[in-house]
Amino acid sequence: MELRQLEYFVAVAEEANFTRAAERVRISQSGVSAQIRELERELGATLIDRSTRTATLTDAGRVALEHARAALACAGAVRQAVGEVTGLIRGRLTVGMVTGCTITLFFDALAAFHRAHPGVEITLLEGNSVRLLDDVRSGAVDLALVGTADPTPAGLNTLTIISERLVALVPPEHPLAKQATVSIADIADHRLVCMPEGTGIRTVLDRACALRRVQPAIAVQASAADAIADLAARGLGVAILSESMSSHYKSRLRALRIIDVGDPALLALVWTATKSPALDRLVRHCHDTFTTRPVQVG
Structure with a gap:
């Protein structure tokens, strides 16, 4: 059993779709399917029901999901602990951005973070604000720049960037x-x-x-x-x-x-409470960038 197999399994479970899961982990759909089938063979049970267009968990899959998430969290904790000792932050962050975003300061913040922490891999994706909010809450996305009508979206930390009529x-x-x-x-x-x-x-x-x-x-x-x-x-x-x-x-x-x-209509950064040093640093870079320079749209 490999960590990547657990990662792909969790992605399919959370996305309920093999195509979206493949986009999330950035390999082909066939690659995701093959690795999950190998995991199922090793466990001796079917984890994903593929009989409909929506990928749903079997009873065995629901039991396995909690432990798969825990295993990935433990592996991440090991990487973080070693990184703290060596002073090097590593890992992967998935960052969401509302479709059509033209806030160049956001890209400046990402670039500054990348220069400071080149060991962190960033995946940037666009989407509908409602979907991005859900993805941040579920953990599928670490941080997102979204348009919202709510100053404090439920369950999320927020940094308001723009508030306008x-x-x-x-x-x-x-x-x-x-x-x-x-x-x-x-x-x-x-x-x-x-x-x-x-x-x-x-x-x-x-x-x-x-x-x-x-x-x-x-x-x-x-x-x-x-x-x-x-x-x-x-x-x-x-x-x-x-x-x-x-x-x-x-x-x-x-x-x-x-x-x-x-x-007002708001543009805000949202994220959940986290123990991830990488996300903590990214939030800090975004905060410093947006609070020290004027925001321009377009």
Whole structure:
């Protein structure tokens, strides 16, 4: 029995999917499958039910999962203990980032961490903020930069990077362009171009609409601010973005403050309490970077 086999087994169990597990551990799907079958042969029991599209644990698999996680944690503790004695931090960190992120300071923090601790392997992945929050809680992702409407997501440590109000963006010829501010009711009379569900900006918008019992007409959804602005400039609808995002498009679009959306959209780093020296150092690098330099979006 090898540690990598246990690692692949845990990945499949947590992802409930061989393809996603293979992406997570960064080998081919066939490689993951082969190693888990070898583990099953050695244990004399089937651990994963492969009869449906979702990979689910058998009774034997559920029993094995707890011990597999414990074995991996022990192996990690050995590496950490030796690293503390030798002064060298090693290991692997999985870092999540909301799709479409253009916060260059985040990349600066990762680069500074890599220079200081080259023995730590970093895997960077993009995803929906809701999924990333779940992945951090489950331990599949160590730290993530997410958009959220909640200042303190349940069960997570948080470092807020940006907190901004929402604005509506329209081209100069749009009927709303003559107004300095708009309400939820005003923009609900028009088709909207906005972020998809699961993003912080969309969550703030949806909550504000629900509070006022307004059902917005979503024309187009896009993850990138540039795409949303371009679509609005071409007349596909009223764009909904944050204040700093809107500043990049002032030559083409007019930004109107939405007066009855009180909650800000947040961009935040999230992680769980940890005994990992590598994650502790990465959090420290991120904190130092974001608290000493101005954050720019785009």
